[in-house]
Amino acid sequence: MPVPTLSEIQDKLRRPLELERAQGCQNRAVAGGMEKLLDNFARPFPKVREALRGYGEMSSEERGAALETALTLLTPAQTAPRAPTRVENRPKLPAEESAGPLPPGTELSKLNFGPGAGKKFTALGLYTLRDVLHNYPRRHEDRRALPSLAQVEDGQKVTVEGVIVSKHRRTPRPGMLILEATLENAWGERVKCTWFNQAWIEKGLREGLKLIVSGRAKRFGKSVQVAVEHMESVGEGGHSLSSGRIIGIYDARDGISQEFVRKAVQTALTRVPPGDYITARWRTQYGLTDLSDALWGMHFPHDEAHLERATARLRFDEYLFLELRVLLQGDDAILMGKRFSATDDDMQQFEASLPFTFTNAQRRVLYEIADDMRGEQQMARLLQGDVGSGKTAVAACALYLAWRDHYQGALMAPTEILARQHYASLQTYLTPLGVRVGLLIGAMTPKLKAEVQARIAAGEVDVVVGTQALIQEAVQWHNLGLAVVDEEHRFGVMQRRKLLTGRPDVLVMSATPIPRSLALTSYGDLELSIIDELPPGRTPIETKLIQDTARRQAYGFVMKQIREGRQAYVVTALIEESDTLELLAATQLADDLKVLLPEARVGLLHGRMSAVEKDAVMEQFRERAFDVLVSTTVIEVGVDVPNATVMVIENAERFGLSQLHQLRGRVGRGSAQSYCVLVAGEHSQKTRKRLKIIESSTDGFVIAEADLKLRGHGELRGTRQSGLDELKLGDLSNDLEIIERARELAKYILRHDPALSHPGLAYLRAELQARSSQVAYREVI
Incomplete structure (x- = not known):
């Protein structure tokens, strides 16, 4: 491994300091804190160490001043401090490829990528420059220091760079062709490279050509042979996208080389102008690098820190656009709803009428529901709780609060037998308080059904329990204020919306424990309340x-x-x-x-x-x-x-x-x-x-978390929630904090501009449309 120069150490020290400054001086840019960085890299720079000594105990203002001093010491006088995108670290390009900027939506067919490129892009599902930019590597390999052949073990996957010193072809038997080329590397070591039944490779092999090959190594004493899986020639300038750096390994098809994909990415990165759909203020608030730096860092990172911050930014983007799409779906995303008084006295009066007392968890979620009901915006809340946790009693109290303000309530269940069960429960909870509870299901005779529908329209029924019979055209509500939907995934999103004419507040109940990360994405259009406590006295199964x-x-x-x-x-x-x-x-x-x-x-x-x-x-x-x-x-x-x-x-x-x-x-x-x-x-x-x-x-949420880690997110709702299946970098089992931050930003944006109509949001809107179009296309096919 070559010894790093003083300039390289200086560069390694400067980058995390710049990131720490961009993140608001929170001492989070380096794992273990800034002192860890100083121990590893700052020894040749005693003035820098002195400026940052005790960084962890400093105030924000003191940290900012210390960082400025350190960065000034690390920046040569003749150059300005480096921008976050660090253009000088990008792969060098041949002069003829440097051309004018193009919008991300430019079709690849309008650029010259060489013969047969169009079919290759189509096979990879890539049609625009934007598609190429967001076609992330499936993994990365560190090829900054290629190993000496003396260090290679039998069966190891290796990458070797060298010059062809000889080549041969053999046909051991009819129908078998073996091409061999001997490479000499920088250490003067020689390795035999082999290709089986790939005749088209032969004319590209010539003595004196510099090659980079990757494949499985086989040792024969001191000699090494490599069965080549990938090959790339190094041009006259000696610039390579496949060695001397951390490289991305892409999903590819037969006949489409990694070299082809990398060159396409390189072209896209240099032709698309800088720009970002997340403003500088938001990037600072959430500790994110800019988009250009992230895309370069994902495809051509110059070190591990660059790849890490690129991945963090692009993962955040995935969740941001997923949350935006879910929050914007349908007409009921951000609407004014009913406004209830929902007083503490009313809630206490309801609980006093019960033969039991609420658990702390029931009381907590009830106050969350009441807060929503008191607001002007339409409530859209998911109430989760394990079997037997007392969701129905909480829903009954919410229906009681609606009744106290002279509104009707509805509870829709997926089956008639469940509807009857809820009907019996609500009669027990509500009838003693003067609430008139009715039942409407498909099994009723036409005459009885018509009678119930007439009473609903006249306002003579306060709370109606039913199945999909509640969303039939014949049902006319007198003054529906609150709709409770049990096991909503059994209906599907579109059926639920039929119940929402007149914009009642909506409470969705589910006895299916879902990890919070998955609930925030699958049910992103709903706020989340969880009853995570069972009533006392229940005997575990x-x-x-x-x-x-x-x-x-x-x-x-x-x-x-x-x-x-x-x-x-x-x-x-x-x-x-x-x-x-x-x-x-x-x-x-x-x-x-x-x-x-x-x-x-x-x-x-x-x-x-x-x-x-x-x-x-x-x-x-x-x-x-x-x-x-x-x-x-x-x-x-x-x-x-x-x-x-x-x-x-x-x-x-x-x-x-x-x-x-x-x-x-x-x-x-x-x-x-x-x-x-x-x-x-x-x-x-x-x-x-x-x-x-x-x-x-027996804890449903513990089990659901384990299930998510083992099986992935799967399909939860009647209409598949677009976006979960497109996550390339996101991992729902580990990304809860990122999801919550992305959701916070999405809600902030839509609260201030629900139509994303502000000129400053044009790039964000275009990117959201591009991602939504890709999801819709995948669902159609």
């Missing part, structure tokens, strides 16, 4: 993981519970999504259990049934018409059956952790101890480790 070889023991335990008067669920999983296979699998399992448990009455529930049939089966189960309900995942969100105390989940490895937790929540609804048995058909250590998370934890 005991969960046991077993191998399928112990199935008989599991069902022996089920039979023991049945003899004690309890009931059980048995859930089956499928490898493929198929209604026919689902029916066969569930039916077969039910038949098997009738043989295995001859004393038990076995019922069946599956996805081929109509909604009416499903509700009828669940009602029979609740009425104890049978002891065991064999079901597919249609019972994931379902009715309370307090007498069901055991659930067996077959082939548990085929489910995600969050889904298993949701299924498990179907038991434990009564006072008796409940159990969940996970039967694993796969016996690998990886599977056991994953399922052990469910066995050892």
Whole structure:
């Protein structure tokens, strides 16, 4: 490794100092603080060390002054302090490629990238200069100091730079061609490079040509041979985009070299003029480098710090535009809604009427909801809470607050049986307080349905519970003020909006625990409240993981519970999504259990049934018409059956952790101890480790975080939330702080200019449109 010069050390010291100044002197530019940097690089510069001594204990103003002194000492008198983009560190270009600036939307077909370039760009999905700029490397390799061949190990992936001193071709047998070229590197060492059945390579190999090759090394004593995977020739000027630097490795197709992609990126970076959609003030506030520096640093970083700050900026951008897109979707993004008094006295009066007291978590989220209801802007809030955490009681209180101000309320559930369950709960909570609660579902007779609709229109029903029947055209509201939507992802975004005529406040409830990072992006148009505490006295569900070889023991335990008067669920999983296979699998399992448990009455529930049939089966189960309900995942969100105390989940490895937790929540609804048995058909250590998370934890949010790390974000809502699948740099399992900062900026921008119409936001608006168009195109295809 060459010894760095004093000038290079000076440069390494100056850059983080400039970044620290740009970030507002917060002592965050260097991991471990500024003193760490001084220990590593400042020894040759005692005056600089003295100027920054005790930096961590200084005030902001003192730090700023100290940084200015240090940077003056490090900047040669004849040159001005360097700009953040550091143009001098960019790859050098041949003179003929330096041409006038072009807008980012310029089509690549209008530039000359050489023969066949158009087809290559199309194969990579690149059509404009902007596409090239944001086609980030999938990883980076450090090729600043290429290794001596003496250091290369057998099987190691290496990059070698050298001059061709000889070449040969061999045909060991018909149909096989081996090309060989011997390179001599800067140490005078020689390496044999080989290409198999690549005849077109031969005419490009000539003695005296300087090459950079990458591939897998094979040692034969002291000699080394490389099976070449990538090759690049070094031009007369000796400038290379593939060595002597940290280089990006791009996703490419057969016949498209890394060299081609790098040259296209280099051209795009030099032809697109400097500009930024995030203002200097915002960049300073959030500690971000400018866009030009970020793009150069992503594609051609001159050191690790450059790559790190580039990645941080571009990752922030991904979340910023994702939040902007979600906040702007639909017509209900930023609207004036109802304004309620929502007094503390009213909330206390509601709680006093309950046979229990709210938990601290329930009380906290209730005050968040009340604050929204008191505001002029339409409430759009997501209420998350595990099964049994008391979401319905909180929603009932919000509906009561709306009623106190003479508004109607609605609660829409995904199934009729859930609607009836909510109807019974709200009657218990609200009727004693004088609130008139009604039910509207599809199973009603036309006459009864018409009567309820007439009472709603006349304002004779204060709170209406129902299914999608609530969003039929025949439903006319007298004065709808608050709409509560349960398990909104079961409806989809567009169905929810049909309930929002007249701009009522909106409260979405979900018993599906979602990590906060995912909730802020998937449900970015909603503010977030979380009930993260269960009421006292609940008995945790005991969960046991077993191998399928112990199935008989599991069902022996089920039979023991049945003899004690309890009931059980048995859930089956499928490898493929198929209604026919689902029916066969569930039916077969039910038949098997009738043989295995001859004393038990076995019922069946599956996805081929109509909604009416499903509700009828669940009602029979609740009425104890049978002891065991064999079901597919249609019972994931379902009715309370307090007498069901055991659930067996077959082939548990085929489910995600969050889904298993949701299924498990179907038991434990009564006072008796409940159990969940996970039967694993796969016996690998990886599977056991994953399922052990469910066995050892009953906290839905802990499980959801683990699921996110293991499986990714997946699909959560009825209409896929555009943007999550396009994250190139973002990692939802680790980026919560970045997401919250990006969301804060997005909300600030839209609060001050909802249409992004200010001239200063033109670049931001154009970039948002470009990213949105790409997402829409991907969804169409």
